[in-house]
Amino acid sequence: xxxxxxxxxxxxxxxxxxxxxxxxxxxxxxxxxxxxxxxxxxxxxxxxxxxxxxxxxxxxxxxxxxxxxxxxxxxxxxxxxxxxxxxxxxxxxxxxxxxxxxxxxxxxxxxxxxxxxxxxxxxxxxxxxxxxxxxxxxxxxxxxxxxxxxxxxxxxxxxxxxxxxxxxxxxxxxxxxxxxxxxxxxxxxxxxxxxxxxxxxxxxxxxxxxxxxxxxxxxxxxxxxxxxxxxxxxxxxxxxxxxxxxxxxxxxxxxxxxxxxxxxxxxxxxxxxxxxxxxxxxxxxxxx
Ligand code: PXG
Numbered sequence: 001x002x003x004x005x006x007x008x009x010x011x012x013x014x015x016x017x018x019x020x021x022x023x024x025x026x027x028x029x030x031x032x033x034x035x036x037x038x039x040x041x042x043x044x045x046x047x048x049x050x051x052x053x054x055x056x057x058x059x060x061x062x063x064x065x066x067x068x069x070x071x072x073x074x075x076x077x078x079x080x081x082x083x084x085x086x087x088x089x090x091x092x093x094x095x096x097x098x099x100x101x102x103x104x105x106x107x108x109x110x111x112x113x114x115x116x117x118x119x120x121x122x123x124x125x126x127x128x129x130x131x132x133x134x135x136x137x138x139x140x141x142x143x144x145x146x147x148x149x150x151x152x153x154x155x156x157x158x159x160x161x162x163x164x165x166x167x168x169x170x171x172x173x174x175x176x177x178x179x180x181x182x183x184x185x186x187x188x189x190x191x192x193x194x195x196x197x198x199x200x201x202x203x204x205x206x207x208x209x210x211x212x213x214x215x216x217x218x219x220x221x222x223x224x225x226x227x228x229x230x231x232x233x234x235x236x237x238x239x240x241x242x243x244x245x246x247x248x249x250x251x252x253x254x255x256x257x258x259x260x261x262x263x264x265x266x267x268x269x270x271x272x273x274x275x276x277x278x279x280x281x282x283x284x285x286x287x288x
Pocket of ligand 1: 032187204206247
């Protein structure tokens with residue numbers, strides 16, 4: 001396996017960064033999880049835009065244009081002969097000292113691109129849907145670490161994931177600081193009710209899959225698409241619930257906190273959207 005590391009393609013064994021890297025020491029950096037489908041990197045430009053927005057807010061200069069970053073992703077896929085796969089693009093603050101002051105990293109970030117095969121939820125969960133719970137750890141306050149930042153500091157989500165693991169379920173619903181549903185640990189959340197598709201407005205990452213699904217629901221299924229504050233009560237009483245993310249795509253949810261959602265089976269809107277989503281993943285992106 002070849003890894004892109006600071007402009008070079010190196011063997012996996014040689015793809016190493018310093019123990020003084022501030023991504024390791026402090027979670028000081030940004031990342032993207034991206035997917036390629038049959039030689040198309042799905043919405044790569046949008047992923048790169050989001051990465052650069054995170055870096056802009058974190059005052060990290062990648063030293064590369066967006067065009068160069070896109071070319072680097074494609075180069076890494078080609079070097080690994082991957083037409084389909086999962087890409088992890090990581091930008092760390094770079095090598096500093098043991099203090100947290102980012103100035104010590106001298107504006108030289110480490111840029112890493114890993115392209116690998118994708119690991120998915122088991123098929124059974126797509127067929128039967130997920131049973132998930134709300135966990136005590138709430139999503140970061142926007143003025144602490146804004147959930148829009150896809151930073152390397154994922155402890156907030158990891159704590160919630162641990163709580164899901166402890167509860168014996170595959171995912172966790174996280175609330176925002178006001179008690180409204182925000183998102184899951186690595187996925188956005190949607191509900192269907194009365195010909196409307198609803199998804200949380202605040203406290204969540206603006207997922208690339210989320211955007212794509214909202215467009216498809218509006219244009220192809222003519223659903224009303226609403227971004228708003230949503231309570232757990234509304235989710236419990238939805239007709240359908242599903243999660244979206246680069247890795248999971250769309251995955252149905254059939255139980256939340258012990259409450260059966262709708263019929264308790266993956267719903268028709270979820271299944272239609274999944275089919276439509278599969279169609280666009282092979283068209284909408286950077287071809288290579
Ligand atoms: N919310 C959060 C907090 C995320 O991290 C999404 C939503 C979905 O966004 P996209 O753009 O992928 O539709 C993410 C995605 C994992 C994992 O192992 C998830 C993500 C990144 C890395 C790993 O579940 N992020």
